[in-house]
Amino acid sequence: MGKRKSGPFSGQLIASNSKRNNFPTYFVIQRISNSNETFHNVSPFLVEKGITSSVGEVKSTKKLRSGDLLVEVESPKQAKQIVKLNSLSSIPVTVKPHATLNSSKGVISCGELLNESVEKITEELNSQGVTHVRRITIRRDGEILNTKHPILTFDSSKLPEHIKAGYMRLSVRTYIPNPLRCFKCQRFGHSKTSCRGTLTCARCAEVGHENTDCTRTEKCANCKGEHTSLSRNCFAWKQEKEIISTKIKKQISYQEARKLIKSQTPTPGNSYVSVFKKSTAPSFQTKPDIAADSSSKQSASTPSAPPAMTNQTSFPSVAPLCEKVSALPDLTDFKLVTSKKS
Ligand SMILES: [Zn+2]
Ligand SMILES: [Zn+2]
Numbered sequence: 001m002g003k004r005k006s007g008p009f010s011g012q013l014i015a016s017n018s019k020r021n022n023f024p025t026y027f028v029i030q031r032i033s034n035s036n037e038t039f040h041n042v043s044p045f046l047v048e049k050g051i052t053s054s055v056g057e058v059k060s061t062k063k064l065r066s067g068d069l070l071v072e073v074e075s076p077k078q079a080k081q082i083v084k085l086n087s088l089s090s091i092p093v094t095v096k097p098h099a100t101l102n103s104s105k106g107v108i109s110c111g112e113l114l115n116e117s118v119e120k121i122t123e124e125l126n127s128q129g130v131t132h133v134r135r136i137t138i139r140r141d142g143e144i145l146n147t148k149h150p151i152l153t154f155d156s157s158k159l160p161e162h163i164k165a166g167y168m169r170l171s172v173r174t175y176i177p178n179p180l181r182c183f184k185c186q187r188f189g190h191s192k193t194s195c196r197g198t199l200t201c202a203r204c205a206e207v208g209h210e211n212t213d214c215t216r217t218e219k220c221a222n223c224k225g226e227h228t229s230l231s232r233n234c235f236a237w238k239q240e241k242e243i244i245s246t247k248i249k250k251q252i253s254y255q256e257a258r259k260l261i262k263s264q265t266p267t268p269g270n271s272y273v274s275v276f277k278k279s280t281a282p283s284f285q286t287k288p289d290i291a292a293d294s295s296s297k298q299s300a301s302t303p304s305a306p307p308a309m310t311n312q313t314s315f316p317s318v319a320p321l322c323e324k325v326s327a328l329p330d331l332t333d334f335k336l337v338t339s340k341k342s
């Protein structure tokens with residue numbers, strides 16, 4: 001274990017990228033208890049001692065909102081040891097790799113891969129840690145077209161900088177999904193099916209009707225600006241995007257990322273809204289609309305420009321499309337102990 005062995009065609013590339021850890025690093029420790037006891041009422045000293053005495057010093061330990069523990073291990077050896085644990089200082093536990101934190105998603109761009117099936121790409125890149133490939137598509141005149149940008153899921157929380165596809169060396173950029181906007185209440189972060197809000201018009205922000213036949217003045221339900229809730233010039237949309245981006249890049253919880261971004265950006269209602277006033281009609285000319293809003297009427301997008309891929313510098317960025325609910329990693333219960341004061 002440790003350094004990934006060179007695959008058949010990975011050669012020196014992977015060797016030089018040997019910091020890539022291809023073992024699960026995040027584990028969830030859950031108490032086995034008939035009375036649903038969690039770690040909420042266990043002494044932190046006991047937890048710390050239990051972990052250290054069984055696997056040694058770990059990178060971090062956090063308590064999830066559920067009361068389970070999230071442990072980030074340091075080495076492949078610890079990864080092997082920790083899954084075998086069945087008790088922590090005499091408390092019976094089960095240990096599992098975290099469902100989503102041990103993988104990461106990146107985007108590559110390669111015209112030569114346009115006609116290759118995702119199955120074939122997965123198979124060929126598997127030795128470099130790729131476990132799943134999904135192609136970014138754009139909607140154009142009602143037709144769904146493939147792009148040359150496959151999204152790769154890697155078996156590690158750390159993205160490699162490059163991968164090698166046959167003879168081609170391709171850089172891998174962090175994949176940042178677009179904000180998920182509810183088609184019912186227009187708020188971000190959940191979908192229509194799990195909405196507990198009120199039906200709000202995506203065009204005029206009034207409650208009680210859909211935007212289908214609405215001809216009222218445009219008003220955004222999220223930032224109250226003079227644009228529809230679908231607008232990519234929306235302050236709230238951009239902020240949401242930045243939160244998601246920060247969450248992924250810093251590997252922190254949504255709540256933590258939100259706090260961070262909110263503390264850095266001015267609130268809407270002043271400068272931002274007025275800056276965007278002129279350009280906030282559903283003007284998607286400059287950036288092709290390649291979003292997931294399948295129920296929205298934005299299919300006539302310009303196909304020429306490639307979708308802007310969000311990478312390191314991203315404030316007003318448009319990331320690609322066809323995002324479904326499932327594309328958002330579920331980190332809703334991933335919370336720092338320190339943010340829980342009770
Ligand atoms: Zn909703
Ligand atoms: Zn309306």
Ligand SMILES: [Zn+2]
Nearest residue numbers: 220223225234
């Ligand atoms: Zn807005």
